[in-house]
Each structure stands twice: as structure tokens, then as C-alpha cells.
Amino acid sequence: MTRQPYPPASRLDLVEELHGVPVPDPYRWLEDPDDPATKDWLDAQERLFTTEMGALPGREGFRSRIAELLKSGSVSAPVWRGERQFFMRRTPEQEHAVLYVVDPDGTERTLLDPMALDPTGLTTLDTWQPDKEGRLLAYQISVGGDEESSLYLMDVAFGDRIEGPIDRCRYSPVAWLPGGEAFYYVRRLPATEVPEGEEQYHRRVYLHRVGTSTEDDVLIFGDGMEKTNYYGVSVSRDGRWLQISASRGTAPRNDLWVADLSASSPEEPGLVVVQEGVDAQSSLHFGRDGRLYLFTDRDAPRSRICVTDPATPQAEHWRDLIPQDSEAVLTDFAILDDLDRPIMLAGWTRHAISEISVHDLVTGERIGEVPTPGLGTIGGISERPEGGHEAWFGYTDNTTPPTIQRYDARTGETTLWAVSPGAVEVPAVDTEQVTYRSADGSEVHMLVISKPGVEGPRPTILYGYGGFGISMTPGYSASILTWVEAGGTYAIAQLRGGGEQGEEWHRAGMLANKQNVFDDLHAAAEHLISSGVTTPDRLAISGGSNGGLLVGAALTQRPELYAAVVCSAPLLDMVRYELFGLGATWNVEYGSAEKPDEFAWLHAYSPYHRVREGVSYPATLFTVFQSDTRVHPLHAWKTCAALQHAQAAERPILLRNETEVGHGARAVSKTVELSADQLTFLAHHTGLTS
Secondary structure, three states: OOOOOOOOOOOOOOEEEEOOEEEEOOOHHHHOOOOHHHHHHHHHHHHHHHHHHHOOOOHHHHHHHHHHHHOOOEEOOOEEEOOEEEEEEEOOOOOOOEEEEEOOOOOEEEEEOHHHHOOOOOEEEEEEEEOOOOOEEEEEEEEOOOOOOEEEEEEOOOOEEEEEEEOOOOOOOEEEOOOOOEEEEEEEOOHHHOOOOOOOOOEEEEEEEOOOOHHHOEEEEOOOOOOOEEEEEEEOOOOOEEEEEEEEOOOOOOEEEEEEOOOOOOOOOOEEEEEOOOOOOEEEEEOOOOOEEEEEOOOOOOOEEEEEOOOOOOHHHOEEEEOOOOOOEEEEEEEEOOOOOOEEEEEEEEOOEEEEEEEEOOOOOEEEEOOOOOOOEEEEEEOOOOOOOEEEEEEEEOOEEEEEEEEEOOOOEEEEEEEOOOOOOOOOOEEEEEEEEOOOOOEEEEEEEEOOOOOOOOOEEEEOOOOOOOOOOOOOOHHHHHHHHOOOEEEEEEOOOOOOOOHHHHHOOOHHHHHHHHHHHHHHHHHHHHOOOOOHHHEEEEEEOHHHHHHHHHHHHOHHHOOEEEEEOOOOOOOOHHHOOOHHHHHHHHOOOOOHHHHHHHHHHOHHHHOOOOOOOOEEEEEEEOOOOOOOOHHHHHHHHHHHHHOOOOOOEEEEEEOOOOOOOOOHHHHHHHHHHHHHHHHHHHOOOO
């Protein structure tokens, strides 16, 4: 195939000296999406992408199979409030999941359908929270992928919108007081009240009374605190206890306060410190038995559950109920107390495979296990707020679309509660969990998914994330199944920086230890090659967001190891990342270029700054989203230009720049088109022919 010339991109003679180090930035002009030169360059990149992709075979086959597998739909666990049940479901032909309610008489009806709100498919339902009685619903929607949620209130019985929009509510929890007359929520200050460039920060906790103007909302918490703080807020089932947490950006630690609302007013809660200035994350659950349960990784990087009296919530009063496990990571819990012997269900992951144990609620003694459908992922355990003997949890694995399971503590049985509504024929796959050694000798786990009976080196996609304590667990993926069905192998490495082995595993891949994550990926690639799964000319890597940083670092550090790369919504200019999107909230994970020692870490691996002329780089496809308000697409734009200038091989460097979508939720049809392009590109450059 004749390679098309790359669009011209002027190189600025721009070099800044930071902490005594000269830092070139030849493509800084691409940071401005409104610059006519940037727009012209993006238009030219779109034409190049269309031409190059149009010449590749197999796209229609990938597109149709991904679309077919996505017709499985989806379903969520029930949320019980009063005598109503709320849940999400997406049927095979729907672009977005729809929120349903089941009324006390058993009638199921649609409550919120994003496509009814906006037939273009650009509106997404970001989050929702019924009041404690199930009579009112707070919900948040955003448009075009910008995630700038606006908050509304609905009367559940009639489906009428009764308040809203309340803007600046991105990532806001909603904590209802009993009776549905008021709730706590989190809202950013107006842009006119904050310094320029800080409009995404400066959150505060407010109390809003239904039926009143937001001008009358009472400021509860947040004044004078760190600008990048995120706040959590919740109210106990009986309305007595308020808890507020504060985390600096995405830091793996929080400060925590609690107030007794029976002894102080909702407008002026008497907040008492639970923990402050402690390098740990903790959360509170007020039991129906009057005890306070704490989920914490304080002195327990794999987490534990403690118990105390609500009047003495500080750590010196905590008593272990379920101590830290030596191998499994505690993920969540639920309490079932309508039993002769009340119990606690504890959710765990063991090398990223989920399990649930049963414990005596008083002593913590392990007395059994909850049967689960297989070796997969459990998506949270929930119970009725008023108590009971039932619990619900989501389940999925590599070949099972999401299902909802019901556990009955009286019988000890787990039964299927709800299934994804679409019937699809899922291909058979083999999944193997392997271990390998990284550069420093650390043992790393990896899932390797392949078609039964396929042997010998084969085109392989290696996927990873390695950040923010997020675990890579088994799950249903139309894209993975399509690739494997076509004869490829898909490997998912559980790299340091994730949460698969607890908080210590996370911290072994953050800040000064970030290079460990990249080393773990290189070692995964070398293991796949040495074990005969693939060869360098058949090996691709893929990652998005922090995973985009991962593969960006990989392709610039070890370009000879990989044939092709898909780099989606990535962070790549790690010297200037804090200046854009939500970057300043991530310096607790990566470090800050303002500090000399942290700048040294960042500059050492920053993919944009590691591009070198005359190097043979893998075929690379950048996929970015112009409404992305988390990770600005400028990272990919600048690095794409740098790689196109530097590339010594015939392998292409392409940019897929999508408008009116963002970092997170999107319509199913857009997911299909994106996945088809990615697989088509990787198949061509690794030699996969189905």
C-alpha cells in the first residue's frame, strides 16, 4: 500500500529550561484547538486517516460482529428505596441504558431514557439517586461527552421534572435526608469566583432544600481547603449520621468527618474528625444494630473491616471484625440481619478473581461462602436499606454478559435474578492465568484469552492500565471476543499501579515508581514472545487514558518490541499535563513538574519528550475525543505530530479525532465504530486474517 504523506506540521524552536533542564516543545501550537492552524492540521489528519483506513481489509466483518455481540445488552443490580425498586437495563437495539422503576404493585415502567431526552444520542445519564422513600429522584445528565453534569429532580410517581438544572455538579454525590425535603450535594464555585484556569476545581458541599432556589443553599463544607479536593457525602439510612470525606484529587487517602444530626442541625452539623492527615482511605457504614462499621486500608493495604461505637469513631477505638487477608483484597461488604444469626457478606478479589465470604456479624468468624457462577468479576454487593435476608450482586466473565445474582441467606443459595436482555451466540474461548517476572523480579499476573485449539505464534493484543489502584478483572467484552474469534490472542496484564494486590501494589507503580508499570508491560510482552504465544511482528499493545500513557511510554521506550499500538485518550506530555483538563487532580498519582525531583521522574518517561528522529516506531493509531474534559486531546495531537516527523519505518502514524464524544459514556453505535477501527488497524499490522 502506498504510504500517504503526512500533513505538514511546523516545528517551533521552543525550548524551556525547567529546573536546569532544557525541554523542547516544538508542537505547543497544537495545544490550542481554536487556532486555525490546528483546525487545518486536524482536517488533514482526518483525510489521511480516512484514506489509510479505507484501504484496509476486514473492517466490515469486525464492525458487524462487535455490533452483534453488543446486542447482549446490559442490566444492573436493583436499588431498593421504600417499596420501589430502581435499576438500569439496555436492550439489544438501544443506544443507551434506560433507568426503570418497579412500583409497589409490581408494575415496571421507564423512568429516564437518554434517547427520549435527546434523540441524537449525545445526552448521557451520568448518575442517579432516589430519596430514602423512593418518591423523588435526583439525576445528572451531560451532553456531547463533556461530563459537565447538570442536576435535576423528578417526582417518581408521575415522572415529572420538578427542579433543575443545577449546573457545576460534575462528580457530585447526592445524600438525601429522610422525607425527601432536602439533600447534601457537591458543586463547584462559579467560574467568576475562581482564578482563570481553575474552573474545574474549588468544590464545596451544600445543603439544598427542595423547592427553594440554589441561591439559598447552605454552604456546609470546603471553604479554605485544597482547590483540587473531591468530596464525598452520605447520610445514614435513619438520617441521624452525616459523613463527609475529602480527598486531594485522586489521592489514595482521605480525611473523614462525621456529625450526629440528632444533636445538631442539618444546616450546621457538628462535624467530628474520624481521621485527618492520615495516609489511608476509610469509609463509614452505620449499622441497623447501632454499631459503626469501617472499611479501611489503614494499617492494612489489602483492607479490613473494623467496628466501633458511633460516639467514638476514631482509630484508637476500632476493633478488627474482618482482618486483612494475606492474599485476597477486600472490596466491599453487605449486612444481612433478618436472621437468627445476622451475617456480613465480604467481597474479595484473589488475583483479580472475585469471591464472597460469609461471616458472623458479631464476631467476624468466617462461617461460609456465597456460591458464585464462575471465575469472574462481582460488581458490588447490595441489600435492602431496611435489612433482610437477601443480597444482590452483578456477575460477568470473559464469555458471560452481565447478570444479576440473588443470594438468599436463609437457604444459602445463589440464583439468577436478571440477565442481559439480548440473546447472542458467544464464541468459546480459553482463559489462562499466567505469572511472569518483571525487570526487578516482581511476580505479575496476566490473563491470556485465546480460541480453543489455536496453536503457535499468533497475532496478539496486550492490554494494560496500571494506575489509580484500578484492577483489571475478567469481563464481557465484544471487542475482545471478536478478536479472539478471528484467531487472535488477547492478554490483560495486571500491572503494578493497579489494585489487584492491594494498595501496596498500587503504590509500587505511582509517583517515583511509575517506571515499574512500563517495565511490567515490557516483561509481559517478552513472556508472551518467549512462551511462543506471539512474536514481535505480531504483537500489538492497547491502552486508554492512563493506559494510553502506558502504551505511549512503551512505544517510545521499546519500539522494537511491538508491531502496532492503539493509544486512546492518552496522557503523553507529562511535563505540562497538570495545565489541562483534570490534570491537577492527578499530581498525587504522577507527581508535579513544579517540583525538581518529581519533574525528573516525569521528564524521564514523558512519551512526547522521548520521541527521537530516525527511529523505527510501531504502527500507531491515536484515538481521541474532542469533547474530552478529563484528558485533553492535545496530548495525542502533539505526540502524533512528533512521531510522524520522526518515523523511520514505513509503518503509519495515524490520528482518529472524534467530535461530540468525551472520555466516558457514549452511544453504543459510536463504540462499535471506534472498536471496529481499532481492531482493523491492529489486525492489518499484526497479520491477523480471520
